[in-house]
Amino acid sequence: MTDQARPPEADIPGKPTAASRTTLSHIMTHNDTNLLGTVHGGVIMKLVDDAAGAVAGRHSGGPAVTASMDEMVFLEPVRVGDLVHVKAQVNWTGRTSMEVGVRVLAERWNESTPAQQVGSAYLVFAAVDADGKPRSVPPVLPETERDKRRYQEAQIRRTHRLARRRAIKELRERRVAEGIED
Ligand SMILES: CC(C)(COP(=O)(O)OP(=O)(O)OC[C@H]1O[C@@H](n2cnc3c(N)ncnc32)[C@H](O)[C@@H]1OP(=O)(O)O)[C@@H](O)C(=O)NCCC(=O)NCCS
Numbered sequence: 420m421t422d423q424a425r426p427p428e429a430d431i432p433g434k435p436t437a438a439s440r441t442t443l444s445h446i447m448t449h450n451d452t453n454l455l456g457t458v459h460g461g462v463i464m465k466l467v468d469d470a471a472g473a474v475a476g477r478h479s480g481g482p483a484v485t486a487s488m489d490e491m492v493f494l495e496p497v498r499v500g501d502l503v504h505v506k507a508q509v510n511w512t513g514r515t516s517m518e519v520g521v522r523v524l525a526e527r528w529n530e531s532t533p534a535q536q537v538g539s540a541y542l543v544f545a546a547v548d549a550d551g552k553p554r555s556v557p558p559v560l561p562e563t564e565r566d567k568r569r570y571q572e573a574q575i576r577r578t579h580r581l582a583r584r585r586a587i588k589e590l591r592e593r594r595v596a597e598g599i600e601d
Pocket of ligand 1: 516543547
């Protein structure tokens with residue numbers, strides 16, 4: 420990963436957030452449970468990655484791979500029979516990468532209450548060409564005030580990701596240089 424944020428390609432027309440926003444819905448079954456009988460976190464993470472991947476592909480107009488997933492939060496347990504909705508949208512775009520924000524909601528199978536938010540995550544996808552090399556993406560055009568806030572928050576996360584990665588790299592290089600680790 421490069422250490423500096425690179426501007427998007429000027430010649431690619433932008434796409435509004437709404438153009439690729441996607442919801443993936445799935446009913447949980449007994450195959451999805453952990454030892455407690457509630458839904459396994461990994462099952463939810465797979466749905467999150469699937470929904471985010473669909474959004475990244477639609478926004479970038481081609482294949483995109485997961486580069487990172489962070490701040491995956493599980494707020495409430497999901498149960499067998501619950502109808503889970505995974506809502507994903509592009510929050511931010513760089514030159515070849517996109518941050519996709521995901522919210523996970525559950526409609527309880529035995530309650531007529533509104534869907535409850537049970538989780539959320541942020542994923543970075545890189546658009547790739549046929550050789551798996553990063554390719555440029557259209558800049559996302561946030562339209563609503565909520566989309567604009569999400570864009571600004573994603574920029575903060577991007578800055579922190581790069582700073583953390585750089586700091587850890589420097590620490591490791593320093594320890595190698597000092598002969599503490601090989
Ligand atoms: C993601 C991948 C394409 C990046 O390739 P790379 O040679 O490091 O390319 P770059 O350094 O140019 O990074 C490409 C973009 O991804 C971003 N990126 C790369 N790694 C990242 C990470 N760990 N976290 C956040 N962003 C990342 C870069 O910042 C860059 O964004 P920008 O162009 O918008 O500035 C490459 O590491 C890869 O193919 N990884 C495997 C992906 C995969 O198989 N996913 C499924 C997991 S099973």
